[in-house]
Amino acid sequence: MATTIIETGGLTRSYGDICALKPLDLQVPEGEWLSVMGHSGSGKSTLMNLVGGLDRPSAGSLMVGGEDLLALSEDGLARFRREFVGIIFQQHHLVPYLTAVENVMLAQYFHSVPDEAEARSALERVGLGHRLKNRPGELSGGEQQRVCIARAIINSPKLLLGDEPTGNLDHKSTVMIMELLKELRAEERFTVVMVTHNQEVAAWGDRTIYLDDGVLVREERTNS
Amino acid sequence: MVAVKLIPQLISWFGIVLVLLRGFPGLRSVVTTTSISGFAIGVSGAFFMFRSLPAAIPFGAVKSALGVSFLLLWGISVAAIYRSTGRRVTISSGARLVNTSIGAGTGAVLAGIITGLVCACRISGTDGNFPKLLFLVLIAGILTVIALAVEKRLPASLTVSPSGMLTAVVALLLFCSSSSLRLDLFSPLSMKVMKGVHDFVHQFMESVLIPDHLFVRSVVWGYIGLLFGKEVGFWGGMIIWFTPAILIALAINFQRLPSVAHIRQGARRRKLLADAIRNKRMLLITPLFSLAIFAAAAYQSSFPSVEYWDPKPEPVTASPSGEIFIPKKGEINLEDGKLHKYLFKQEGKEARFFVLLSPAGQLTVDLDACAICKPDGYGQAEGSVICYYCKTLIPLDTVGKPGGCNPVPIQFTEKADGVAIDGMTLLNAWSSTVRATARVKEGGK
Numbered sequence: 001m002a003t004t005i006i007e008t009g010g011l012t013r014s015y016g017d018i019c020a021l022k023p024l025d026l027q028v029p030e031g032e033w034l035s036v037m038g039h040s041g042s043g044k045s046t047l048m049n050l051v052g053g054l055d056r057p058s059a060g061s062l063m064v065g066g067e068d069l070l071a072l073s074e075d076g077l078a079r080f081r082r083e084f085v086g087i088i089f090q091q092h093h094l095v096p097y098l099t100a101v102e103n104v105m106l107a108q109y110f111h112s113v114p115d116e117a118e119a120r121s122a123l124e125r126v127g128l129g130h131r132l133k134n135r136p137g138e139l140s141g142g143e144q145q146r147v148c149i150a151r152a153i154i155n156s157p158k159l160l161l162g163d164e165p166t167g168n169l170d171h172k173s174t175v176m177i178m179e180l181l182k183e184l185r186a187e188e189r190f191t192v193v194m195v196t197h198n199q200e201v202a203a204w205g206d207r208t209i210y211l212d213d214g215v216l217v218r219e220e221r222t223n224s
Numbered sequence: 225m226v227a228v229k230l231i232p233q234l235i236s237w238f239g240i241v242l243v244l245l246r247g248f249p250g251l252r253s254v255v256t257t258t259s260i261s262g263f264a265i266g267v268s269g270a271f272f273m274f275r276s277l278p279a280a281i282p283f284g285a286v287k288s289a290l291g292v293s294f295l296l297l298w299g300i301s302v303a304a305i306y307r308s309t310g311r312r313v314t315i316s317s318g319a320r321l322v323n324t325s326i327g328a329g330t331g332a333v334l335a336g337i338i339t340g341l342v343c344a345c346r347i348s349g350t351d352g353n354f355p356k357l358l359f360l361v362l363i364a365g366i367l368t369v370i371a372l373a374v375e376k377r378l379p380a381s382l383t384v385s386p387s388g389m390l391t392a393v394v395a396l397l398l399f400c401s402s403s404s405l406r407l408d409l410f411s412p413l414s415m416k417v418m419k420g421v422h423d424f425v426h427q428f429m430e431s432v433l434i435p436d437h438l439f440v441r442s443v444v445w446g447y448i449g450l451l452f453g454k455e456v457g458f459w460g461g462m463i464i465w466f467t468p469a470i471l472i473a474l475a476i477n478f479q480r481l482p483s484v485a486h487i488r489q490g491a492r493r494r495k496l497l498a499d500a501i502r503n504k505r506m507l508l509i510t511p512l513f514s515l516a517i518f519a520a521a522a523y524q525s526s527f528p529s530v531e532y533w534d535p536k537p538e539p540v541t542a543s544p545s546g547e548i549f550i551p552k553k554g555e556i557n558l559e560d561g562k563l564h565k566y567l568f569k570q571e572g573k574e575a576r577f578f579v580l581l582s583p584a585g586q587l588t589v590d591l592d593a594c595a596i597c598k599p600d601g602y603g604q605a606e607g608s609v610i611c612y613y614c615k616t617l618i619p620l621d622t623v624g625k626p627g628g629c630n631p632v633p634i635q636f637t638e639k640a641d642g643v644a645i646d647g648m649t650l651l652n653a654w655s656s657t658v659r660a661t662a663r664v665k666e667g668g669k
Contacts, residue, residue, distance in 0.1 A: 083495070108494060111491070111494040111495050111497075111498040112498050112501065112502075113494040113497045113498045113501070114494075115490060115493075115494060118490035118494075121490075122490075154490070154491065155491040155494075156489055156490070156491035156492065
């Protein structure tokens with residue numbers, strides 16, 4: 001039986017009077033690919049930010065990988081993000097004046113020991129061996145997202161979070177990215193939590209949960 | 225008042241306990257118990273020594289213990305740097321002992337005893353009594369408990385290597401002893417270096433048969449004088465003082481990183497390397513901090529906060545027969561045990577001298593200069609006179625005896641109501657011992 005990697009109990013996040021995430025109980029077994037669907041403002045990104053240690057909940061409990069994120073200090077959270085989580089954003093957030101390989105190495109600096117050969121190898125794994133020295137502006141949207149994936153997996157995270165990673169991509173690029181993620185997950189055995197509003201993308205996961213106005217309204221297994 | 229007087233010592237004690245607690249992880253109760261027990265043993269040992277022995281013996285014993293601990297640090301630092309070059313030194317049994325209760329207890333009790341002795345010397349040498357010493361142990365106990373609480377709040381990543389711990393403990397011991405003139409090691413060390421260089425140069429010139437004044441011009445003497453200077457002693461002392469901590473810091477810095485080539489996963493490999501690098505940096509904190517403590521000890525030794533009795537020289541004149549007469553009683557009481565300085569001027573010549581009643585009850589008249597140093601004069605403190613130039617302490621018992629850095633004794637006649645000194649003898653003595661060698665003394669000692 002797989003161990004639970006994410007466990008929330010009454011997890012809540014409010015911004016003043018606005019409750020972005022209402023008390024949520026959720027368990028994610030290790031190795032699962034969980035898709036989170038919902039409309040804009042439904043609390044998807046809020047949930048992802050909380051699980052990734054990018055934000056702190058207003059109430060409830062949150063255990064990720066055996067760590068109680070509420071008990072961690074800012075330094076502890078930074079260490080948790082550095083060593084446990086890889087994140088892929090819709091907007092890439094690549095540094096425009098660094099090359100692809102340098103962008104990947106930037107994540108290595110979190111350990112203060114960069115390794116260019118390893119960064120090159122990561123880019124080769126995502127099919128960008130020929131674009132190592134190109135800057136983000138010289139890459140297509142799909143290629144930029146693959147650089148993001150290489151950057152996200154370079155520290156061998158146990159948990160990969162995706163916030164609409166294919167939101168800006170066409171169908172062909174989307175499929176390419178999802179296949180790549182599937183391959184990497186099979187090799188690295190990380191858990192995936194992917195926020196999307198695209199049913200087709202959600203279908204790549206093992207399970208999909210639906211949020212509406214901060215409330216988990218539905219949950220279903222997918223046949224991927 | 226006792227606590228105020230002992231502020232450097234108590235700060236050092238707090239630091240020592242903190243470092244020991246961090247240096248022996250998991251042995252907090254052993255370190256706490258043994259260190260405070262050691263402190264109490266040291267204090268009571270000093271109390272009984274001061275009661276039953278002349279003061280010079282306990283001071284000498286404590287100074288020797290401090291010297292031995294500094295030599296031990298030297299030995300460990302040389303071994304550490306030797307090991308860091310990759311050569312094997314079999315000290316594994318010793319290293320294993322460090323992390324046992326016996327090792328921790330022995331280290332803590334020894335540090336406690338020496339600190340207790342130093343603290344007790346600080347007050348017993350002057351006005352120590354049993355209630356004060358009991359109060360001292362109580363304060364040390366409270367500081368130990370505070371150190372225990374503080375240590376628990378320090379980041380876990382702040383680790384201390386055994387050699388780093390020894391460096392910090394010795395540095396703190398030397399810091400706490402440097403505020404006491406009779407326990408200070410830095411000034412005697414500088415003086416030894418100065419005298420060593422002096423003897424070496426002298427011996428070298430004799431052995432290669434360089435005739436002194438015939439061929440060596442004054443410019444050359446100026447350069448030779450630099451070797452006889454106070455600065456040579458000071459900087460030589462500084463090198464000996466700081467080298468062990470520097471060697472230990474270098475040994476930590478030269479430590480090899482773990483081999484990670486066999487680890488397939490890049491992130492794990494980098495994390496292991498990063499942890500090793502971070503750990504190394506943390507280990508460096510203690511010896512680098514110790515360097516600052518050594519510097520503080522050297523500063524305290526060079527600029528002691530002790531207030532010397534240093535009266536302004538009283539001008540005196542000679543009678544027509546050439547005799548200087550100083551009455552025993554009058555404005556100045558010659559027999560009060562204090563140093564009394566005088567200045568005699570005649571025909572463009574002058575001489576500075578002092579009169580002092582020794583602890584044995586004998587009056588002595590001496591030049592305010594020795595035959596070796598620049599005539600910076602003497603001050604009086606803590607049962608000694610001190611040469612301002614080289615910081616040598618001369619026990620009051622030996623003032624009046626010739627040689628070394630002792631004040632040059634002058635012949636005088638003790639009368640019922642005063643002392644009489646021949647003015648010409650005084651001027652000649654000053655001239656021959658001070659001015660004759662002034663050329664070299666200009667450059668230093």
